[in-house]
Amino acid sequence: MAKSGNTGNVFDLGELRRLVDELGSGSREARAAVLDATSPDDKDCDCAGCGTEVLSFPPVVLSADDELAAAVLRVPLVLDAQRLAAWTGTREVTPEGLLPDPFLPCAELGVPNPARLHLLWVVAVNTGMVRISRGVATAGPLALSAELPSAALLGFWDGVVMDVLDRADDSLTGSSVVDDHLAEMLATMYAVSDGLSPATLVKGILQSHEVACEARPAEMRALAVALPGELQGALSLLGYCGLIELSGAGWPRLTPLGMWAVRQDLLREGHDAPTGAEVAVFADLGAAELVEAIMKRSAAPSAVTVWLESRSPEAAARELVKIAASGTAGQRGTVGTILEELGPEAEVPLREALSEPAMWRYAASWLHIRDLPAPALTPADSTWIAVDTLASLIHLGNAPEVMCEFDMLEPGEDLVRVVEEMTSVDHPDTIAVLDLLGAHHSDAAVGKAARKAAMKARSR
Template identity: 65%
Template structure:
């Protein structure tokens, strides 16, 4: 399910049908229901999108000169240079590799395993340290002037080996990208025990592993993961930190490059620090305009007392537009029970009490029950965020629940009776831009009826 990208508090989903059940189910069930509706942590399953755009905490990179100076000291890079010197000028196989006898000698003389020798050879050739032509192998010019571009290529060579068994652990290879992203998001690194448990959970859920396989993995994965981490330390991505691991400065730089290539939000601290000093209203406007990255609110909240931050946001939302409420709702969803006093105060705000009730219910805190009419109001409030984005027609396509069908037709009929101040505008929007002619016609008819009341 795609996120709207315009700050909507809830994607519609089954909101209208489920909202009135919140008063009768357990807190755990409420959380699951609302998580499904919000859709914020679900990967995109649309045909036009490869996956969800993730937002990562801002990072501080080491100085450029320091990073570049560290590249030659990476064990993998050092061994690639050693292999280039050892190889000199000699013939290669039709596949462009060292002949078997030479490979055995190189591994023995350089102290490399066969698996590492292959990786070192690939890095040396792709990095220009060894030139391979039809005539054989010959020395390249050495390390290039742009060491960071070279380093980026080294990391891409490493990660490209995942499909052929990079680490020796099928589970570690399967979830390596997730592991790198997770550790990137934790500045202080992660303990070894937590990493093992996280990998097991990722495999059980993501790969639907059965009980027997999970029992086996609990026995073998700790040792496999230690070996995998040894390799990643050798490659310059990780370093040991107490009883765990963390990314090296070069690792932080490289993972960020990869995240940016994938289209994720991975800002530098310098890019978002200024947003932490804005008022709530200024932050929201910066989010709506696209000026502020989606990671800016986390830093803004971090610099404030949570209850005070929530209260400041609610004040803006209570008198703001649906677009502002959408952005604010997204920020509030990231806040924990420490913001409860402010959210209880929001129950007195006409435009916010339903959102506050859902916020409280998700956290298994006492909350007012919401009726089906309240669900419709929330659905309209979510759709009304489209009134505040530059290309409403394009954004409309990102709301999964706006696919044509009887459910949407019923919702269209109810929007005009919702009492929401943006109800007619939402119906007009649907009437003008919804691709299903039946839905568009029903929306125009409902808008005319609502205007005549």
Template identity: 60%
Template sequence: MANSGDGGIFDLGELRNLIDELGNVPGEEREHMLAELSGGDAGDDRPGSPADVLSFPPVELADPSRLAAAVPDVPLVRDAVRLASWAGTREVTPEGLLPPRDADRAIAELGIERGRLRLVWIVAVNTGLLRVTRAGTSPGGGLPPEPLDFWDGVVMDVLDRTEEGLTGSAVVDEHLTEMLATIYATTDGITYGALVEGMLQAHEIACQARPGEMRRLREILPGELDAALGLLRYCGLFEQEDDAVRLSPLGVWAVRQDLLREGHDAPLLSEVAEFAELSAVELVEAMLSGRAPSSAPTLWVERRAAEDAARELIKVAASGTAGQRGVIGTVLEEMGPEAEPAVREALAEPAMWRHAAVWLGVRDLDAPALTEEDGTWLAVDTLATLLYIPDVQEAMGEFEALEPGEELLRLIEDVSRSPHPDAVAVLDLLGARHPDPATAKAARKAAMKSRSR
């Protein structure tokens, strides 16, 4: 499956299956099946934009000077500096660690918790606060002149320890990255109870945990999570006020750095604020051209009443191209029932009524029934988004469902009979660009049939 990053591009194999099944199900179920035709399962598989790339709400970072000044006050950093100074020049084990006797002395003299000493030592060594060779330790250079770069290294050291049992909880360590991303996306924080439930659900789904294991985890996870959050506060990543857990300002900065390294869309508020002031058509064009990040529409919608925002977008989509409808469909998919009046008005628009029917149906709202031919029309509209992607060859290569086979050949034949205005253009595109000779030939043949009709 692929997504240009500019709008909705959907799994064509699933489209094919749904179209095949439309004639065999009651009309009341058809709308739910067709929801997937409208982009409910959009993804992104292009190089640099893998299927698990996520888009996060824009954040506003604290002032860099304030962040830099806060780094030395992080308890973990403070202890790493103290441990490096205390260690001075002394022998180490073959693994480069303090011998047990010296470790006991460090715990007693510096007041570092025994379970945290190894993490403090690793941070001190990996960040250059302390040099370790086979001959032993020697002082490092102290805190560097760029505290935020140093802080980034500290957090990477912390997160790298999850495979060794960072928090003491196997479940928290397994899902720590997801937890950080979730809290990053909730600027107001998340309640402790919701965090426990979210982690349980993530574990049950990702690890296919059985009922017996889940019962056991429900009993022990709250205590384990409490201890883990204590460690993460010690590491400078979290703040906790009453029942709300949130990232600290340094935590927001560090998690964003990690998300960017992983290729996720994690913009600053200043980077997307300009897009919130655009008209609907300007926003859509910015998305299609790749100038606007995929998080820009979220802020654009937030600055408007939902119904008004939906109505502006639908007006563009009703008279626009399939590429514009792809972008707009992705934005509408994120909007709730408050947009219903505007979407219902779209039922009167020839180019939008099928999309509107799917949007309504998937939300269990009254909607017109769609036929198999309507499903094919939606499939063509989805394929037609390829016509508006700058690097179409790359995008096509990432469409798993465009792999050659009988399924794709049947879809090509259906496209040739579709009244969609872009049907011939889609077939021409496949005929000219599809890498499989048999598929390309079938598309060219179907295009000729379509023209003759």
């Protein structure tokens, strides 16, 4: 999400595994989204297109648009912004477009402090409740009412929330630490829709702050004392803004309007945040249709979860292995990603795949990772998998990712050795992979070795 001073995540993976019991009745998808999907894999990659961390969130069920639109008109922040706009009438403002005496409207409208008044003023001006022209504020073009179409009210609400999140850069909640991690906190609450205990939120923010800000022990001790109280104040303000409510267990969670708004922000950031209806259509697809949809990027990662849950692990693995055994490198790469989601329950079809020439290395690796008996892989087998992995990305049209994947295979000068060994493996896409590396790899030595290896492979 945008508007956060910290680019990390609220929760560190190891810490969340220790806190997982506090997630209560959260679904398997919710737990997976918090524990796994928020772990960055490419934070050190400089390749074009590889610098943005894309997260996959569990499917959510949103309230109907008309219900959400009606709720917008009941948000305390919105009601107060309307009152402020009406109170303003026609009034001169400062050169910065602000009210000259913020204490006057605070006293007359019962607004607790100038900071809250400023938030209301920003919302009123940015959404069109108030218009400023030539140093004078007057009534704006927006007149909120239940007669407005649902789409118009939700568009207004989206703008309100963006204004609220913008204020996190300038003391929204009164806690600089909460402001720094606000976007991640809201995204995590979106992933665990049943709510998170305040203790879990405090522990997550503390750990994220310690890692992201390299805080010293003395600072962390002071923050550990102050943060619980600061978080309560922040949650209260977010409740006033219409984003947070308490669950039946008394834990903070996003309101229906909060779920809708946070999803909008996640989508703007390019994350996978589908609704349940959007992914339900994938449950009945065959394996070939699912793989094709993923390769064409018409299926979000969340669709895989829905598809796997609609059949047994053994049945799912058998369908997938059949596609990969006779398919292209792109299909094998896609299938391999899906198979990573399956546990030992899928052992039988993966063990059967050991007899498939194009799949046995992947099957052996899958079994090894799960501590199940499997044939040992030789260095040549590892090189074949490296070629197939890079070829799969070429098939998927992800050439920049090929460079990233290749850089992760071996450190430094060993890349040249890997390139030279590629000519010794029997893979139909070896030359295509070498040509790409030779033409585009940033390391001159690697590029030269790839071009030389491609010539050698062609001569054979």
